Amino acid sequence: MIGGRAPASGQTYSVPELQAMAKELRRDIIQTIYTAGSGHPGGSLSELEILVSLYFRVMRYDPENPAWPDRDRFVLSKGHASPGFYAVLSRAGYFPREELATYRQLNSRIQGHAHPMTPGVEMNSGSLGMGLSFALGCALAARLDKKDYMVYALLGDGECDEGEIWEAAMSAAHHKATNLVAIVDRNRIQNDRFTDDVMTLDPLDRKWRDFGWRVFETDGHDLPALLETFEKAQRRRTKPTVIIAHTVKGKGVSFMENNPGFHGRAPNADEFQKAMEELA
Amino acid sequence: MVAQRRMASTRQTYGETLLEMADSFPDIVVLGGDLNVSVFTHLWRDKYPERFFDFGPAEQNLVGVGAGLAANGKIPFVSTFSVFGVGRPFDQLRVLVSQGNLNMKLVCTHAGILTGEDGMSAHGIEDLSLICSLPAFTVVSPADSVETVQAIKTAASVDGPFYIRLSRAATPVVHEDDYQFKLGKAEEIREGSDVTIFATGVMVSVSLDAADMLASQGVAARVVNIHTLKPVDEEAIIAGARETGAVVSAEEHYFHGGLGSIVAQVVGQNHPVPVEMVALQGYSESARAEELMVKCGLTPEKVRDAALKAVARKK
Numbered sequence: 001m002i003g004g005r006a007p008a009s010g011q012t013y014s015v016p017e018l019q020a021m022a023k024e025l026r027r028d029i030i031q032t033i034y035t036a037g038s039g040h041p042g043g044s045l046s047e048l049e050i051l052v053s054l055y056f057r058v059m060r061y062d063p064e065n066p067a068w069p070d071r072d073r074f075v076l077s078k079g080h081a082s083p084g085f086y087a088v089l090s091r092a093g094y095f096p097r098e099e100l101a102t103y104r105q106l107n108s109r110i111q112g113h114a115h116p117m118t119p120g121v122e123m124n125s126g127s128l129g130m131g132l133s134f135a136l137g138c139a140l141a142a143r144l145d146k147k148d149y150m151v152y153a154l155l156g157d158g159e160c161d162e163g164e165i166w167e168a169a170m171s172a173a174h175h176k177a178t179n180l181v182a183i184v185d186r187n188r189i190q191n192d193r194f195t196d197d198v199m200t201l202d203p204l205d206r207k208w209r210d211f212g213w214r215v216f217e218t219d220g221h222d223l224p225a226l227l228e229t230f231e232k233a234q235r236r237r238t239k240p241t242v243i244i245a246h247t248v249k250g251k252g253v254s255f256m257e258n259n260p261g262f263h264g265r266a267p268n269a270d271e272f273q274k275a276m277e278e279l280a
Numbered sequence: 281m282v283a284q285r286r287m288a289s290t291r292q293t294y295g296e297t298l299l300e301m302a303d304s305f306p307d308i309v310v311l312g313g314d315l316n317v318s319v320f321t322h323l324w325r326d327k328y329p330e331r332f333f334d335f336g337p338a339e340q341n342l343v344g345v346g347a348g349l350a351a352n353g354k355i356p357f358v359s360t361f362s363v364f365g366v367g368r369p370f371d372q373l374r375v376l377v378s379q380g381n382l383n384m385k386l387v388c389t390h391a392g393i394l395t396g397e398d399g400m401s402a403h404g405i406e407d408l409s410l411i412c413s414l415p416a417f418t419v420v421s422p423a424d425s426v427e428t429v430q431a432i433k434t435a436a437s438v439d440g441p442f443y444i445r446l447s448r449a450a451t452p453v454v455h456e457d458d459y460q461f462k463l464g465k466a467e468e469i470r471e472g473s474d475v476t477i478f479a480t481g482v483m484v485s486v487s488l489d490a491a492d493m494l495a496s497q498g499v500a501a502r503v504v505n506i507h508t509l510k511p512v513d514e515e516a517i518i519a520g521a522r523e524t525g526a527v528v529s530a531e532e533h534y535f536h537g538g539l540g541s542i543v544a545q546v547v548g549q550n551h552p553v554p555v556e557m558v559a560l561q562g563y564s565e566s567a568r569a570e571e572l573m574v575k576c577g578l579t580p581e582k583v584r585d586a587a588l589k590a591v592a593r594k595k
Contacts, residue, residue: 075348116380122351124380127371133341134376137348137356140333144309144354164372167341175333 013056015223021091022052022223026252027279028087028100034272036104039112041256042263044084046187046220046247047154051088053226054152063093066119072149073138075123077131078156078185079113080264086110086118094120129162131155132182136168139177139240150234153182158190161199166211169240173212178237181230182213185220187249189260208242220245253278283489285452288425291389294446295320297432298357302328305436309349311335313342313360318448319389321359343369343384347376350384355436361395362388362404362445366411377441378414385435386411387444391421392532392560393576394449394482399566409537411443412510418463419510421445421539423484424453427507430461438463445481449569452485454505464508466516472502475587476520476527480506480539483530483558483578490530490583501587506539514546521551526590528556530583532573535559554593556586 013021025048033039055061059072076085083103090097095109095118102108109117113126123134135153142149159165172180184204188195195201205215214237218229226245233241249263250256253275256267267275298321301308314336316322325332335342339360346356358365365388366373377384391404411419418440422428428446435442454469461467469484470491479487484505491501502524504516521527527547529540540557547555564572573579 116351123347124375127375129340130344130347130372130376133344133372134348134351136341137345137350137354138352139348140309140345141349141352141354144331145352164338164340164344167335167338168344171335171338171341171345 043081079125132168220247466513489580
């Protein structure tokens with residue numbers, strides 16, 4: 001529980017419980033992508049502790065009423081990392097875990113890239129750079145409606161190549177969207193290669209600061225550090241806040257870790273077995 | 281030969297109509313991209329600053345924020361010039377607004393060659409083609425200021441993505457003040473039995489003048505105002521083809537993907553008859569709007585000639 005804002009979902013998990021949950025959810029991610037035969041494991045594994053922190057300790061929401069007007073909003077801007085998002089949404093109670101097996105299948109509501117047809121998904125995605133603008137719209141709506149909800153937007157680091165991210169960053173500071181928190185999943189790998197080879201982003205912290213944001217950095221897999229950072233992000237808000245979460249692409253599966261080859265491909269049968277053994 | 285009509289600015293009408301709706305639609309918010317004086321949303325900005333957000337010339341973000349507001353129950357009216365509002369954020373309109381089926385209203389001014397002196401980059405001659413390709417959008421191109429008022433109010437009243445196309449130049453008013461706009465229902469603005477001219481936007485006025493010319497030559501031209509391009513009134517188009525046996529389309533837009541393409545598609549699928557198209561054939565240049573209309577062939581004479589050609593092609 002952060003800032004006296006109890007999650008509507010009720011249960012409060014300890015850090016060891018969250019760590020155990022993350023391991024189970026990693027298995028769900030690998031299973032989901034393997035069953036579908038396609039998908040994006042790398043970013044789904046790198047973002048997981050960020051999502052676990054948000055959904056099981058930070059945000060307030062009601063899976064029985066996904067449109068609850070007072071809910072905190074979460075916007076997955078890097079929409080290809082949907083298997084991680086779906087694993088968490090399912091665990092949070094938005095839809096049955098069995099439905100993960102329908103990912104990317106005909107007549108499923110679990111789409112390749114996150115779409116609002118899935119309970120708990122706020123925004124359609126799949127084209128990078130849009131989520132921060134959308135999240136700013138959510139944040140301004142809170143102001144207009146005199147509500148105190150927070151808006152969290154998860155961005156990929158490669159996604160920060162998109163110009164729209166910086167249009168949104170500039171305007172969020174201009175419009176004083178203090179209820180907006182962006183998280184950059186800084187796993188240093190994008191579709192083709194390492195981010196440093198495709199497009200230099202550093203100094204990323206200074207870029208955000210110069211655009212008028214408050215910047216925090218944390219280890220994006222260290223749950224206590226993440227929780228502390230989210231708590232800081234809720235206090236003394238005079239600017240929008242960005243959390244640069246340093247993560248490992250493919251975290252938790254040895255041969256996927258820091259491997260650009262697993263940005264967007266499913267494991268084969270042998271790789272699946274090996275991954276599930278590592279996550280057992 | 282050309283009728284004298286009162287001239288009125290549809291973009292000024294837009295700004296004034298927004299103000300009228302402020303109390304009855306408390307969820308309306310207005311989003312601008314640094315062209316608010318030109319699109320007349322400065323009237324709203326100055327009166328309702330807490331319900332107005334400027335994003336500068338950064339149209340991807342402009343539409344993205346609009347989508348986020350719409351997803352949270354607001355009715356965002358997003359406005360800029362048509363070249364910037366449709367072309368620049370097309371992907372945001374596609375992924376967020378259309379695929380997300382969000383209640384965002386995109387009202388763009390300075391469409392077509394009526395933008396005049398600013399030249400080809402400022403002439404939005406592709407906007408209808410682009411926006412009609414997005415499945416969730418309703419698309420309206422008002423014929424004049426009177427129709428603009430009702431189109432704007434209708435956009436606020438119906439749920440879903442909505443595009444309205446307006447001009448920079450003042451345009452002739454073809455409707456009486458008591459005119460009743462019906463979304464998706466074409467207006468037969470002049471009766472006729474020999475040929476049907478389907479027109480949109482400023483070309484409705486031009487086509488009425490063409491019909492006067494045709495009448496003096498013994499040809500009775502029906503003129504139908506296709507203000508709603510999507511969903512288009514297929515019945516009105518089929519009726520024109522069936523009852524007059526020849527049709528003409530007239531638009532201030534590129535010939536690909538606009539009204540002509542829509543009319544030809546409906547006629548071809550349902551009741552094939554000769555179709556002639558009056559439209560822009562490519563990019564234009566800097567000049568006064570009325571000079572460009574002549575140079576680009578968007579005149580009563582050209583519409584008349586197209587109608588005569590369509591009539592001559594009847595078997």
